[in-house]
Amino acid sequence: MIRIFSILAGAFFSVALLWSFGKGASSYVSEPPKPTVESVYHKHAEGPEGGFSFEGAFGKFDKQQLQRGFQVYTEVCATCHALKHVAFRDLKEIGYNEAEIKAIAAKYKVPEYNATTGEVKTHDGVAKDHFPPVVYGGQGSPPDLSLIAKARHGGPNYIYALLTGYQPQPAEVLKQFPDAKIPAGLNWNPYFANLNIAMPQPLVSEGQVSYKDGTKPTVEQMSADVSAFLMWTAEPKLEKRNQTGWPVLGFLLFAMVLAYMSYRTVWADKKH
Amino acid sequence: MSFPWAKEYTPSHPAMVWLDEKLPLPRFVYNAIGAGYPVPRNLNYFWNFGVLAGFCLVIQLVTGIVLAMHYAANTGVAFDSTEHIMRDVNWGWLLRYMHANGASAFFVVVYAHIFRGFYFGSYKAPREMIWLLGVLIFLLMMATAFMGYVLPWGQMSFWGAKVITGLFGAIPVVGEPLQIWLLGGFAPDQAALNRFFSLHFLLPFVILGVVILHIWALHIPGSSNPTGVEVKTESDTVPFHPYYTAKDGVGLAVFLFLYFAMVFFAPNALGHPDNYIPANPMSTPAHIVPEWYFWPFYAILRAFTADFFIIPAKLMGVLAMFSAILVWFLLPWLDKSPVRSGTYRPTFKKFYWLLVIDVLVLGYCGGAPAAEPYVMISQIAAMYYFLHFFVVIPVVSAIEKPLPLPFSITEAVLGKDEAATVAPAE
Numbered sequence: 022m023i024r025i026f027s028i029l030a031g032a033f034f035s036v037a038l039l040w041s042f043g044k045g046a047s048s049y050v051s052e053p054p055k056p057t058v059e060s061v062y063h064k065h066a067e068g069p070e071g072g073f074s075f076e077g078a079f080g081k082f083d084k085q086q087l088q089r090g091f092q093v094y095t096e097v098c099a100t101c102h103a104l105k106h107v108a109f110r111d112l113k114e115i116g117y118n119e120a121e122i123k124a125i126a127a128k129y130k131v132p133e134y135n136a137t138t139g140e141v142k143t144h145d146g147v148a149k150d151h152f153p154p155v156v157y158g159g160q161g162s163p164p165d166l167s168l169i170a171k172a173r174h175g176g177p178n179y180i181y182a183l184l185t186g187y188q189p190q191p192a193e194v195l196k197q198f199p200d201a202k203i204p205a206g207l208n209w210n211p212y213f214a215n216l217n218i219a220m221p222q223p224l225v226s227e228g229q230v231s232y233k234d235g236t237k238p239t240v241e242q243m244s245a246d247v248s249a250f251l252m253w254t255a256e257p258k259l260e261k262r263n264q265t266g267w268p269v270l271g272f273l274l275f276a277m278v279l280a281y282m283s284y285r286t287v288w289a290d291k292k293h
Numbered sequence: 294m295s296f297p298w299a300k301e302y303t304p305s306h307p308a309m310v311w312l313d314e315k316l317p318l319p320r321f322v323y324n325a326i327g328a329g330y331p332v333p334r335n336l337n338y339f340w341n342f343g344v345l346a347g348f349c350l351v352i353q354l355v356t357g358i359v360l361a362m363h364y365a366a367n368t369g370v371a372f373d374s375t376e377h378i379m380r381d382v383n384w385g386w387l388l389r390y391m392h393a394n395g396a397s398a399f400f401v402v403v404y405a406h407i408f409r410g411f412y413f414g415s416y417k418a419p420r421e422m423i424w425l426l427g428v429l430i431f432l433l434m435m436a437t438a439f440m441g442y443v444l445p446w447g448q449m450s451f452w453g454a455k456v457i458t459g460l461f462g463a464i465p466v467v468g469e470p471l472q473i474w475l476l477g478g479f480a481p482d483q484a485a486l487n488r489f490f491s492l493h494f495l496l497p498f499v500i501l502g503v504v505i506l507h508i509w510a511l512h513i514p515g516s517s518n519p520t521g522v523e524v525k526t527e528s529d530t531v532p533f534h535p536y537y538t539a540k541d542g543v544g545l546a547v548f549l550f551l552y553f554a555m556v557f558f559a560p561n562a563l564g565h566p567d568n569y570i571p572a573n574p575m576s577t578p579a580h581i582v583p584e585w586y587f588w589p590f591y592a593i594l595r596a597f598t599a600d601f602f603i604i605p606a607k608l609m610g611v612l613a614m615f616s617a618i619l620v621w622f623l624l625p626w627l628d629k630s631p632v633r634s635g636t637y638r639p640t641f642k643k644f645y646w647l648l649v650i651d652v653l654v655l656g657y658c659g660g661a662p663a664a665e666p667y668v669m670i671s672q673i674a675a676m677y678y679f680l681h682f683f684v685v686i687p688v689v690s691a692i693e694k695p696l697p698l699p700f701s702i703t704e705a706v707l708g709k710d711e712a713a714t715v716a717p718a719e
Contacts, residue, residue, distance in 0.1 A: 023626050024687040031683025034616065035676045037601040037609055042672040044599040049665050078558045106376045164570075168376070171561060172569035214579065255569070258379070258386040265387070266557025273553060277546035280539075287539040291531060292706050293334045 058201040062194060064186070064211040068178035069245040075252060078267075081260055082253055084116040089232055090250025091115065093243050096230045097223050098166060101159075104152040106167035107254050114257060115250075122148050129153055160206075161219050170248070170255035177248040179212065184244035186212040187222035295324065296331050296515070298527040325512065331530035332537055333518035335706050339413075340516070340537075341544030342406035347504065348545060349399035354497055356392040357441075360385075364444065366490035368483050371446035372571040390560040396438050397563045398552045400586035403431060407621075412645055414521055414633035419514045421625040426507040428621045430500055435587070435618075437496040440489040442584055443481070447568035452581045454481040454489070460594070460614075463607040480574060520705045521633025522698055528715045529702035580662050588659030589652050590614050592671040593678065595663055613675070620682045627682065630690035637696040644685050651677045 074083040091112070094104070109126035117125065126146035131153045133142050146153070157163055164172075173179045190209040194201050203209055207217040224243050232238050252259070302320040304310045313320055323329040363382050365374040378385035407427070410416055416424035439457060443450045458481070462472040477484025515524060524530055531537075555562065563585055567578050583591055597610040604612075620627075635642045651674050658671035699705035704712040 023623065024629075024691075027623065027627055027683045027687055030616070030620075031679050034613055034679040034683070037604075037613075038596060038672050038676045038679070040601055041597050041599040041606070042669060042676075045665070045669055045672065049669065054665055106373070106380065111380075168569045172566050174566055176566075262386065262390075262557055262560070266553070269553050269557065270550060273546060273550040277543070277550060280542040280546040284539040284543050287535045291334060291536065293336075293531075 058194065058198040059215060061197070062191075062211055062216055063214070064182070066175035066179040066182035066212050068181050069241060069248075073177055073245070073249055073252070075249070075259055078263055080263055082115070083249065085234055085236075086246050086249045087115040087253050088117075089234065089236060089243075090246035090248070090253075092230055092232070093224070093247040094166070094250055097243075098247065099155065101155060101157050101163040101220075102166045103155040104167050104254060105154065105165050106151070108149060108151045109146060110148040111257060115253060119148070126150060163220070166251055166254065168255045170252040172255075176255075177252040180248040180251055181244050182212040183210060183218075184224055184247070185241055186210050295329065295512075296524065296527070296530065298530075299324070299331050300328050300532060302327075302329055325508065326533055326538075328532040328534045330512065330515075330533040331524070331527070332516050332533050333524055333529060333702050334531045334536070335518050335520065335702050336516065336537070336540070337519050338540075338544060339405070339409040339519075341541055341548075342402050342409060344541045345402045345544060345548050346399065346406055348548070349395060349402055350497065350500060350504065352395045353392065353399060354501070356388050356395060357494075357497065360388055360392055361494060364490075366444065366487050368446060368486055368572070371444065371486060375445040387556070390556045393564060394552065394555050394560060396441065397584070397586065398548075398555075399434065400438070402548070403434065404586075407431065408649065411648070412635040412642075413517060413519060414628065414630070414635065415517045416625045417628065417633050418625065420511075420517060422510040422513075423507060424625060425622060426503055426510060428618070430503050430507060431621075432618065433496055433500045433503065437493060437500065438584065438586065440493040440496070442568075443486065443489045444493060445568060446486060446572045448570040448572055448576075448578050449565045449568040449581070451481055451572035451574065452578055453583055454485060456581055457583075458485075460607075460611045463605070463611045465608070517633065518702060519634060519636065520699055520702060521637070522700075522702055522705065525701045526703065528712075582660055585656070585660060588657070589655040590617055590659070592655040592659035593617050593675045595659070595668065596671045596675040598668060598672075613679070617675075617678060620679075624682070624686070627687045628690045629687070630693060630695065632695040632698065637698055638689075638693060639696065640689050640693045644681060644689060647677070648681050651681070 074081055074086065094102075109122050109129075112122050112125065113119075126148055129146035129150070129152070130143040131146045131150045133144050134140075135142065155163075170176045170180060175182070187208060187210050190201075190203055201216075203217055207219055208221055209216060210218045224240050224247075227237075227239050229240075230238055230243060236242060256262075302313070302317075302323040304313045304319065309319060312318070320329075360378060363374065363378045363385065365371060375389070378389050380386075382388070410424065410427070439453070443454045454476075458472055458476050461475060462468045464471060473479060475485075476482075477488060518524075565582060565584075582588075591614075594610040594614040597606045597613060600606050601609050630638060630641070632638055635645055654674045655671060655678065658667045658674065661667040700709075701712065703715055706712075707715065
């Protein structure tokens, strides 16, 4: 009885699926999906040549690079983008000492909300404060950058590709897709999901920032540096994670050998 | 229960004698997972996954309780409190990565455990109750995992909650009020987040309770084994301790190695980047996808794209998705083959591996965008899924001619001649 009922249930779902499949397949044949401008022109993000120092299970941050990236962030990105999850005290991890951190923090005005009076005052930043919100005058809302390197497919490689990927729209795009005109105020970037990004090219020319450590500030260099810096803001514990991981795995490997040996000993006289 | 030859607990230390008289807890443990539990001697490594699942539950409980000490279930600060755990709480990043990957590990282990059961017929009499409780645990796990994913209040948290609770809206007449009642509002918001947190804290303990029933029910008939032949004599079994504690130790060490390799070196590999974007009800992600362990069922849900007579496509999808799991409850009564183990069922075995491939295909399609050709592939794959459980299993079990079974476990292990010396036939 239950089996008759079950075969009927199976037939019910199968016929319904066949119906859906038939409808889908017939419209697939009568109107095959056309390529879209995104499917043709969107490019897969590639990182800088040679990769980043923090990649892989032995990866480490390059503190010099993070400091350069921080400089790019403060001089360029910070005009529009905030960094709310990062505190000034965290900068110790990228090699700044206490005095330097105090000096960096003091350049910022941090809003302070008084819950009793409802007043908002500002004070000069101190080490324990987080980077304050950024007031953006234009349209739209530039995303906070603290987690951006983990919030996009491709992570830091994506940021690098996006920053170096601005270009004029290739002429053949409009020949193939006449509707794909760049909307007013947007910019063509093949690494951006819908190819038209509101952010104007932020890193435009060599020497836009001047590095103290003598590194040549090419657009590629600045892009790689700020991408590395944003990986640090997104995953500050990356180095500690890698460093903790190896002893843990080593211990477990040892445990595995011990466990296997005791298994062999216990079962030695027992065929199984 | 036990077999007549099960070792009896005999405390030697006076303190243990005293305790055993007042509260026989050591005796209970001894009979449950100690030398007092006789287990078939021929279990293979697929029998490790039950213990591993229990271990995963413990990992989730311990890490989860500590995380709850630092998390705030408030839409205004939930995302920030998660980041606070990642950055400022001592070893908070490790706790959170262990918990997030622990959920994935739990599902990997439980899927292996379930498919072990499918292959070796672990659901068959006299073990139906173990199986029913197991499917119940799986359903509770799905609910718990879903609500846990909502807590960080990222984009996928929010939109996942919206899509999944939206499924209830497909139910005729009561659907919409039910959905509003479940969420405490028209969309996921403070009320939903708070109750999800409360339930996410509660359900693991409910799971723990059902796990205890699951193990209790297991101890009535005792463990099944790869031949599917029931235990006959003492030589068919070994005491759980030290034999299977030692064997489970190997499985546990291998499992922990792989699990921690993920936690330390690829902690975000199984997550979705969008969940590092704070929830924004005004901006829908391009592709809303659940966590990987829901993908096969998500593919079934989305496979129904056309209305079927008077049933809207969405309702069909919801019905099918729930049926896809609920059919497991019927399995002991759909599969009437007297032979348990797939090893001795040549026809069944072929369909079993087809099902494994089918579920992997469904999983792949469930994670892919809802576009062709993935939808058509998942339609075919979903069709096989339903045919497998509702038609193939009952029909094959009725017409299949199984291979000859060994007389006993001992004979299967030692061969006929040697077995005769150990356990002479009566």
